Amino acid sequence: MGRRASIFNIVSVTLGLAFLYLPIVILVIYSFNGSRLVTVWGGWSLTWYRALLSDRAMIDAAWTSLRIAALSASAATVLGTCAAVALTRLGRFRGRLLFSGMVYAPLVMPEVITGLSLLLLFVALDVDRGFWTISIAHTTLTMCFVTVIVQSRLVSFDRSLEEAAMDLGCPPLKTFLTVTLPLILPAIAAGWMLAFSLSLDDLVIASFTTGPGATTLPIRIYSEVRLGVKPEINAVCTIMIAVVAVATVVASLASKRGAVRRERAGA
Amino acid sequence: MAEAATQEQTAGDRPLVRFAGVAKRFGQITAVEEFTLDIGEGEFFALLGPSGCGKTTLLRMLAGFETPSAGSILLDGEDIVAVPPHRRPVNMMFQNYALFPHLSVAGNIAFGLRQERAGRAEIAERVAEMLALVRMPDFGRRRIDQLSGGQRQRVALARALIKRPRVLLLDEPMAALDKKLRAETQFELMELQRRLGTTFVIVTHDQDEAMTVADRIAVMDRGRLAQVAAPSEIYERPNSRWVADFIGEVTLLEGMLAEGAIETVLGRFRAAMPAGGRKRDTVWLALRPEKLHIAAQRPADGNLNAIPGTVFEIGYRGDMSIYKVRLADRSLMKVALANTSARGRASFGIDDVVWLSWPPEAGWVLTR
Structure with missing residues (x-):
């Protein structure tokens, strides 16, 4: 087997990437379209980005989305990290398997079901639906992703580092804060970024749990598109793609850097 | 009878560390059984045995990471079984060194003193003293991943010694070094122990290492004490076929x-x-x-x-x-x-x- 790519490999990579990214590339290109008609090319222009700046409703929706994403990602990171620590550290407590199964269930649960069940819960509790209910729902959705990421880091964590700290006179809680936490921080940051991205682009659960006055960006976009695709939408989506892409790249770089440092620091 | 007399001679009337009928079970498995041993002040003591004989478990019980299932462990005449690891006046050098990768060499060595809330000037002084002791005076600002295996070993030693422990525990301290470096390190360790006068307890499966460094050796077989005596005594006058066969x-x-x-x-x-x-x-x-x-x-x-x-x-x-x-x-x-x-x-x-x-x-x- 040579290391050079064969024609077959080049073709399959090209087709695969085209299948994944062609729609996105077209969307990005058309967001810079000067024409009012979505399907007709009218030359490069920033018209629709400028138009966005004066679209109050769209900016409000984006602001709501960002606030929900930041809030729910933070809550999910705290809860998810706690769950990961419990799962890796408490040993074989009674019901451990059930607990880990329950933590992971939302990963594979259809979003429609998660959304519907949360809606029923909020209705039963007679809570006013809006900003807070979406935040809670997104915390539920994203917490398990944080748990998976942090847990995989904790499993490979060298416990003798904690023992060394305690041996040198550091009490257990302080050991966790000064030794364990700094070393698993890249994984926690990666978890936060992923939770942030997931919350930002969720439509299904948000539309189940939203109420009057709390419109997230995906809900806003979806309702606009139902009346026909406007060029501004392309611009909004391009910005969203940029935000999510940056968050994902930062998250994966953070966890990769942690892994490389661990590798070099030796066993 | 003969070895009991030898033990009393060297451990003294008031031993620094005393294991009294210590046992440790992990579920069905018995790691240590009916273990009674005295270690004297200032001794370089080796726990020697094949892998799985319980020697590391014994060391971890002394450090406080494991609790004995039965018996008591005395330090300076006081039972320390209930004392958590961070309050015991013993420090350990770990087999894989367990250096903190997010701290510098100086940060690692200073870690123990920081827990005591020592003053900045005192910390700096003692860290410099320790770096000189392990002959790495210019390495304070290095990162751990920039050190060789032998250098890491010295940093781990300095970190464990800075609090001036009553007992220094060494868990297979030279297992990761190559043969030549190991031999040099053994002699350095002996010299260091003589100079500081600190009690060293080393765990090893390498009989040459135990014979070289230790004043007295406890040979362990399947969780029990087989013989405890000076290296020459163990070699020349083993008390059982098992010990005779295990040593040399x-x-x-x-x-x-x-x-x-x-x-x-x-x-x-x-x-x-x-x-x-x-x-x-x-x-x-x-x-x-x-x-x-x-x-x-x-x-x-x-x-x-x-x-x-x-x-x-x-x-x-x-x-x-x-x-x-x-x-x-x-x-x-x-x-x-x-x-x-x-x-x-x-x-x-x-x-x-x-x-x-x-x-x-x-x-x-x-x-x-």
Whole structure:
């Protein structure tokens, strides 16, 4: 087997990437379209980005989305990290398997079901639906992703580092804060970024749990598109793609850097 | 009886560390059983045994990472079983060093003092002192991943010593070093221990290492104490076949105890009577390879024990050659011959008939 790519490999990579990214590339290109008609090319222009700046409703929706994403990602990171620590550290407590199964269930649960069940819960509790209910729902959705990421880091964590700290006179809680936490921080940051991205682009659960006055960006976009695709939408989506892409790249770089440092620091 | 006396002699009336009937079980598995041992102030003490004999468990119980299932551990006469690891005046050097990768060399070494809320100036001074002690004065600002294995080992040592512990615990401290570096480090460690006067307890499976560094060795077998004594005592006067076989090379001849001698199927050999041995007891004569003499003829001196055999195998090791000689009962006896002449190989070949001889005091009679 040579290391050079064969024609077959080049073709399959090209087709695969085209299948994944062609729609996105077209969307990005058309967001810079000067024409009012979505399907007709009218030359490069920033018209629709400028138009966005004066679209109050769209900016409000984006602001709501960002606030929900930041809030729910933070809550999910705290809860998810706690769950990961419990799962890796408490040993074989009674019901451990059930607990880990329950933590992971939302990963594979259809979003429609998660959304519907949360809606029923909020209705039963007679809570006013809006900003807070979406935040809670997104915390539920994203917490398990944080748990998976942090847990995989904790499993490979060298416990003798904690023992060394305690041996040198550091009490257990302080050991966790000064030794364990700094070393698993890249994984926690990666978890936060992923939770942030997931919350930002969720439509299904948000539309189940939203109420009057709390419109997230995906809900806003979806309702606009139902009346026909406007060029501004392309611009909004391009910005969203940029935000999510940056968050994902930062998250994966953070966890990769942690892994490389661990590798070099030796066993 | 003899080893109990030795132990009391060296551990003193007030031992620094005392294990009293300590046992440790992990579910069904018993790691340590009925373990009683005293370690004296200022000793360099080794826990030696094959892997899985419970020596590391014992060390971890002393550090506080494991709780004994039974018995007590005393430090300076006080029971420390209930004291958590961070309040024990003992420090440990871990097998993989367990250096904090997010801290610098100086940060690692200072870690223990920071927990005591020592002043900035004092910390800086003591860290510099420790860096000088392990001969790495200019390494304070380095990151851990920029150090070699030997340097990491020194940093781990400095970090464990900075709090001036009552006991320094070393868990297989040289396992990750290559042979040459290990030998150097052993002597450095001994010098350091003499200079500081701190009690060192080292865990190792390497008998050469234990013999080299330790004042006294506790040999462990499947969670129990097999023998505790000075290295030469353990080598020359092991208390059981297991210890004789575990430490160094040995040939064991089974026989029956008689007056000043032992009767075997290969003949009657003169030997010192073991303490507490009775006539007609089944005993074993332990012979170390380097104490045997090999010659072409039967030695003229009638005081020597002698036995004929044929050379079966020769192993050349450079400094010495190991001969395996087949005896009349087809068993093999090992003989070591120092290669003192520059020619190297001695003048015996495979299948040569040889006579092995040894003075009565060179053999050691074992009763179990």
